[in-house]
Amino acid sequence: MATGRTHRPATRSRGIPEATVARLPLYLRALTALSERSVPTVSSEELATAAGVNSAKLRKDFSYLGSYGTRGVGYDVEYLVYQISRELGLTQDWPVVIVGIGNLGAALANYGGFASRGFRVAALIDADPAMAGKPVAGMPVQHTDDLEKIIEENGVSIGVIATPAGAAQQVSERLIAAGVTSILNFAPTVLSVPDGVDVRKVDLSIELQILAFHEQRKAGEEAAAAGTGPVAEAAAGAGTGTGTGAAPAAAVEPPAGRAAAAAAARKGGPEGDVPAVMPA
Amino acid sequence: MATGRTHRPATRSRGIPEATVARLPLYLRALTALSERSVPTVSSEELATAAGVNSAKLRKDFSYLGSYGTRGVGYDVEYLVYQISRELGLTQDWPVVIVGIGNLGAALANYGGFASRGFRVAALIDADPAMAGKPVAGMPVQHTDDLEKIIEENGVSIGVIATPAGAAQQVSERLIAAGVTSILNFAPTVLSVPDGVDVRKVDLSIELQILAFHEQRKAGEEAAAAGTGPVAEAAAGAGTGTGTGAAPAAAVEPPAGRAAAAAAARKGGPEGDVPAVMPA
DNA sequence: CAATCTTTGTGCACGCGTTCACAAAGACAT
DNA sequence: ATGTCTTTGTGAACGCGTGCACAAAGATTG
Structure with a gap:
């Protein structure tokens, strides 16, 4: 998610939760695609899959807008496209x-x-x-x-x-x-x-940094699961102050970028007493 | 917020909450700026302001990483830059x-x-x-x-x-x-x-749509606050199914009505085949 | 018209995230 | 060394968002 909220204390804008508002464009995109394929109706299950969310969540989201579905059938695609567009204010320029x-x-x-x-x-x-x-x-x-x-x-x-x-x-x-x-x-x-x-x-850079965090974590778990090697040992040795936090960081060592990664890992070695120089 | 999470049921990655991870890059950016100005230490209050968050939230976020602050003084900028970089995995290539x-x-x-x-x-x-x-x-x-x-x-x-x-x-x-x-x-x-x-x-388009929603809401509130005019009347008249939701939306709704609006929504070209230029 | 089947709409419970508020910790002055 | 003052770190309460599970609603079939 490249998005970042800012200010606005998640104030529920006139009854529609912020989280729901943020998903409406997602639904709209999926619905527009269906509309172009001339699909007349969709079930919450189908639409949820297309939008990449849970069907219960989708139904609850729609419930904030009103009752636009028909039980036993689903939602009318065109009508829903219109309703969401209107709610989002997209019917105007x-x-x-x-x-x-x-x-x-x-x-x-x-x-x-x-x-x-x-x-x-x-x-x-x-x-x-x-x-x-x-x-x-x-x-x-x-x-x-x-x-x-x-x-x-x-x-x-x-x-x-x-x-x-x-x-x-x-x-x-x-x-x-x-x-x-x-x-x-x-x-x-x-x-x-x-x-x-x-x-x-x-912020593109922020998104990448979040990915890097998880990537590092994955690499750390892999190393841990792979049994004890020199890498795992090093990790254990480094883990002093941060507790759980230290292990994955030291254990990362991807098979890629050999030299560079090694250098990076070396500099980050013993817990905290490194100059901590970070380029901007 | 241009970001959207995907999958990963907000699984607390090894103790550090997702929400905290998403903010670490923010803190890092602010800290880097301070580092460049050779500021030695910052209080949680100052740093929080620079990062655009609440100071209590910031302290709690840092508490997940460990205790890197000094009571009565604040945080050592360089050291914190290093710790966050390491946690995010940015010390490697x-x-x-x-x-x-x-x-x-x-x-x-x-x-x-x-x-x-x-x-x-x-x-x-x-x-x-x-x-x-x-x-x-x-x-x-x-x-x-x-x-x-x-x-x-x-x-x-x-x-x-x-x-x-x-x-x-x-x-x-x-x-x-x-x-x-x-x-x-x-x-x-x-x-x-x-x-x-x-x-x-x-998704750039999604971000804009969310802004449009709030923009529309603001316009609707203004109109409502401005007293009853032809606009407010029309809004009241059009408000049928959505309940509270109808008023602001209807205020900007073109006199066109259902069919035209649906057509307008449909006009948005084929979802997928963007001119090979810019997705979103 | 009655029975069955499908799918919506939502009450409820749970967990995450946020915020408050304060005790503990340390710096600093006297 | 003692006291004061600042700021951290966190326990606890609260609120929002999510997901489950089911009753109600309507379509559909015989």
């Missing part, structure tokens, strides 16, 4: 601006998944004067100076920040001052925003 | 492959946040023969035919999928068969993978 047209910003500008969901890229904005006027995704990049004007003229309420981390806070402040009340933040920074503004963040 | 070098894949390849966290892009892979050999981020794109060979030779255990939705499942199967056990999926599809394989997904 949402103009968005993308600020920071680097590699990622350009990729977002070219992304087809926005338009198909009611989102319209109203403008691309970048601080680099050299970018101004250059076409990206068939649309001229505009300069940051005009940010406020663009927001107001297009009635933009959703902004996407794809700038470097250093610029993100300032950009968010300008966006908010100009009227934006929802921000999707790709910059690796915590944005501080006033109440009433929603921020969701996507 | 993680070779990753990126499959699908469209706009997003290229953006990921150029993304600096990987290398700085112990992740090394070992190869870029694309199915388009025309892409083969073309340099992206100073690295030649390789053809899908060599996928298995690349995975094995580099000991890759983490794969990033940035292909169109239609290709994602097949790509994941090949990655897994070749030895990959963790996947970061940017394609807008539910991947079905065997036990023991971790999948995390990032």
